[in-house]
Amino acid sequence: MKELKVLAVVVIFTLITYWGVEPYAHSQMHKHVESQDFKYPDINASGVKGDAAAGKNKIAACAGCHGIESQGMKAPMDAMASSAAYGVNPPDLSKVGAIFDEKFLIAFLQNPAHAAHAKPNFAMPPSAGSAQDAADIVAYLKSIAPKEVSNKEAFELACGRCHAARYAKWTQIGTVPKTKPNIKTGKDLDKLKFEQNVAEYQNKLAAYMGKLPPDLSIIIRARGKHFLETFVEDPQTQLPGTAMPRVGVTKEGYEKVEAYLEEIGDPSKPKREAVGPWVIGFFFIFTILAYLWYKSQWKGLK
Amino acid sequence: MAHFDPNARPFSNKWMNERLAVDTLKRVLSTEYWIPKNINFLWAMGMVLAATFGVLLISGIFLLMYYIPDTKLAFDSVNYTIMSEVGYGWLWRHVHGVAASVVFLIIYIHMLTGIYYGSYKKGRELIWISGMLLFVSFSAEAFSGYMLPWGQMSYWAGMVITNLFSLGSLEFNGLVEWIRGDYVPGQAFLGRFFMLHVLLMPLIIIGLIVLHFGTLRMPHVNNKDGEEYDFDAEAEKWKAGKRKESKVIPFNPVFLSKDVFVLGIYFILFFYLVFYHFEFAMDPVNFDPADPLKTPTHIYPEWYFLWSYEILRPFSKDIGLIWFGFAQVIFMLLPFLDRSPNVAPANRRRPFRCWFWILVVDMIVLTIMGKLPPTDPTFALIGKVAAYTFIGLWIALPFITMKEKLVGGKK
Ligand code: HEM
Numbered sequence: 001m002k003e004l005k006v007l008a009v010v011v012i013f014t015l016i017t018y019w020g021v022e023p024y025a026h027s028q029m030h031k032h033v034e035s036q037d038f039k040y041p042d043i044n045a046s047g048v049k050g051d052a053a054a055g056k057n058k059i060a061a062c063a064g065c066h067g068i069e070s071q072g073m074k075a076p077m078d079a080m081a082s083s084a085a086y087g088v089n090p091p092d093l094s095k096v097g098a099i100f101d102e103k104f105l106i107a108f109l110q111n112p113a114h115a116a117h118a119k120p121n122f123a124m125p126p127s128a129g130s131a132q133d134a135a136d137i138v139a140y141l142k143s144i145a146p147k148e149v150s151n152k153e154a155f156e157l158a159c160g161r162c163h164a165a166r167y168a169k170w171t172q173i174g175t176v177p178k179t180k181p182n183i184k185t186g187k188d189l190d191k192l193k194f195e196q197n198v199a200e201y202q203n204k205l206a207a208y209m210g211k212l213p214p215d216l217s218i219i220i221r222a223r224g225k226h227f228l229e230t231f232v233e234d235p236q237t238q239l240p241g242t243a244m245p246r247v248g249v250t251k252e253g254y255e256k257v258e259a260y261l262e263e264i265g266d267p268s269k270p271k272r273e274a275v276g277p278w279v280i281g282f283f284f285i286f287t288i289l290a291y292l293w294y295k296s297q298w299k300g301l302k
Numbered sequence: 303m304a305h306f307d308p309n310a311r312p313f314s315n316k317w318m319n320e321r322l323a324v325d326t327l328k329r330v331l332s333t334e335y336w337i338p339k340n341i342n343f344l345w346a347m348g349m350v351l352a353a354t355f356g357v358l359l360i361s362g363i364f365l366l367m368y369y370i371p372d373t374k375l376a377f378d379s380v381n382y383t384i385m386s387e388v389g390y391g392w393l394w395r396h397v398h399g400v401a402a403s404v405v406f407l408i409i410y411i412h413m414l415t416g417i418y419y420g421s422y423k424k425g426r427e428l429i430w431i432s433g434m435l436l437f438v439s440f441s442a443e444a445f446s447g448y449m450l451p452w453g454q455m456s457y458w459a460g461m462v463i464t465n466l467f468s469l470g471s472l473e474f475n476g477l478v479e480w481i482r483g484d485y486v487p488g489q490a491f492l493g494r495f496f497m498l499h500v501l502l503m504p505l506i507i508i509g510l511i512v513l514h515f516g517t518l519r520m521p522h523v524n525n526k527d528g529e530e531y532d533f534d535a536e537a538e539k540w541k542a543g544k545r546k547e548s549k550v551i552p553f554n555p556v557f558l559s560k561d562v563f564v565l566g567i568y569f570i571l572f573f574y575l576v577f578y579h580f581e582f583a584m585d586p587v588n589f590d591p592a593d594p595l596k597t598p599t600h601i602y603p604e605w606y607f608l609w610s611y612e613i614l615r616p617f618s619k620d621i622g623l624i625w626f627g628f629a630q631v632i633f634m635l636l637p638f639l640d641r642s643p644n645v646a647p648a649n650r651r652r653p654f655r656c657w658f659w660i661l662v663v664d665m666i667v668l669t670i671m672g673k674l675p676p677t678d679p680t681f682a683l684i685g686k687v688a689a690y691t692f693i694g695l696w697i698a699l700p701f702i703t704m705k706e707k708l709v710g711g712k713k
Pocket of ligand 1: 348
């Protein structure tokens with residue numbers, strides 16, 4: 001039919017234009033970085049076997065800076081004091097074994113700045129004397145790590161000390177607390193104090209990192225999954241010279257982080273999937289009825 | 303004349319006719335508004351546009367209830383409040399964004415249909431000119447709307463486009479500052495673009511749509527062969543029951559039934575895009591909040607402005623501006639640049655046929671090159687050749703159409 005040919009011409013030109021301004025243009029604008037599946041191929045496995053019991057005795061090397069809440073070890077300093085000392089708050093180690101890569105951690109404990117591809121001013125000093133010490137400590141951390149870590153916990157542990165996520169009420173020093181204003185004045189001093197703390201922490205963090213790490217609330221829509229994945233694997237591949245360190249999460253750990261970023265940055269996804277078929281179904285029926293009407297009106301015209 | 307039947311029941315047909323002439327209106331505007339039978343689905347694009355404008359208006363009203371035109375709050379009011387706190391806010395936003403992009407695709411199809419069938423000539427000049435005014439208004443509407451989320455691309459596209467008003471070496475910086483209300487885009491800028499987007503431009507567009515429809519009434523729409531009808535005679539045939547012999551059909555219900563069918567197909571596609579493929583209409587860079595200290599690596603306008611952007615880009619500042627200005631107005635002059643007496647589809651008009659298809663391909667090439675980084679010499683060269691081709695085509699148009707032979711066609 002002639003009309004379908006006309007339609008085909010319109011569709012072909014439309015698709016060529018779409019291809020040019022979307023997939024093709026983006027492939028030219030952003031350099032393509034292959035995902036490495038969180039294998040960290042540049043780090044060689046140490047080959048030594050870690051012993052959790054021995055690791056437990058060596059953990060004191062870390063306790064000077066890190067807390068391990070699940071083992072009843074409080075952090076020696078709170079977030080504010082830590083940021084004053086290091087520029088950033090060392091994460092609690094209770095769940096580290098659940099989301100960080102073993103091979104990465106062993107290398108990291110011996111030479112943090114190197115393993116993290118970070119700047120030389122990286123705040124954590126080498127804290128394991130030998131590969132054996134490092135392997136033992138990592139084995140211990142894995143032994144105390146919970147089996148299940150939620151998406152939110154994975155995000156807070158891996159990214160949360162540097163990045164806020166205001167749409168999820170997350171700040172670098174924790175979740176925004178519920179506070180009440182004074183009824184007579186309307187002033188909420190607890191809120192103001194918390195905000196001041198966040199601001200002080202951020203100033204310290206920005207001084208340490210050279211800039212304030214961006215809020216990650218809707219980073220999933222701003223950067224897309226492929227960029228995020230390869231960026232977290234190794235920030236240097238996408239932003240050479242960047243101050244963000246390689247955090248060294250496992251593939252599963254990263255998937256949790258990504259799932260969380262999607263939950264907060266694209267919360268309508270499940271609703272779209274639920275509503276979409278109904279709306280499209282409605283127009284399907286609408287179109288069939290319209291077609292029947294059209295055919296009845298145009299009968300006997302030609 | 304005023305004669306009002308005191309016994310007419312309020313709101314009965316008679317009562318209404320005496321006050322609003324509803325039957326006459328219905329006749330003139332719909333049941334005896336004659337449309338040629340010899341048309342294809344491309345003639346439904348006008349109604350598709352009207353419907354899409356309706357969708358934009360309704361979704362826009364819902365967004366307006368929560369949007370806050372404040373540089374500090376705008377970004378979060380859109381990306382947080384509307385996207386996750388307001389029930390179905392995400393749906394309205396995606397509908398609005400997709401419609402704003404798709405409306406331009408349909409506008410381009412509608413325009414090219416007009417060019418292809420010669421629907422801008424011999425009595426249809428005003429349809430064309432009012433159509434082009436709609437195009438310009440839609441462009442202003444889209445640009446002002448793009449400023450509102452106050453993301454990185456809003457800010458920087460706003461910066462680049464308003465900078466054009468310094469008119470190159472003329473350095474009319476005062477004009478730029480007057481438009482922005484400040485030295486750089488800021489609160490004053492956002493406030494006035496908000497006003498333009500939600501009030502002034504929609505008013506102008508509604509007025510222009512009425513004008514566009516008005517200009518259609520006397521010449522009637524064209525048909526696939528560019529054939530000139532005696533609409534009165536054909537209408538008589540129809541009214542005499544000769545549905546087959548008559549070359550025309552009434553707008554309502556016959557033409558409308560096909561319009562509604564095309565609209566159905568269009569909306570299936572439209573909502574497929576809304577639910578499963580909306581990213582093309584919402585640039586990722588605009589999900590970073592505006593940051594005056596950080597220029598994005600690539601600044602480019604939305605896809606529908608790319609072809610004219612690419613006419614600006616490959617030249618030096620002043621020359622580029624001149625050709626950019628040329629590209630903005632030249633379509634408006636089409637009815638006067640086409641010197642041929644033929645109203646016929648392009649494929650029957652010899653040199654014009656090539657002109658038309660080169661124009662289509664050239665505009666697509668310009669569009670694609672407009673988004674690619676200009677630092678690549680090959681892309682820059684292709685863009686430049688395409689820009690020259692565009693200019694050359696329009697300069698050549700009067701000459702090639704002047705020599706055109708009268709095509710016989712059906713008469
Ligand atoms: C969103 C804005 C617009 C709306 C709502 C609109 C609506 C319509 C409608 C309902 C028709 C009659 C049906 C048809 O032939 O499709 C029409 C015809 C026409 N429009 Fe538009 N239009 C718009 C923009 C434009 C633009 C940008 C142009 C190009 C300059 C244009 C040029 C024409 C022409 C030349 C015709 C006559 C077609 C013929 O005679 O066959 N319109 N328009």
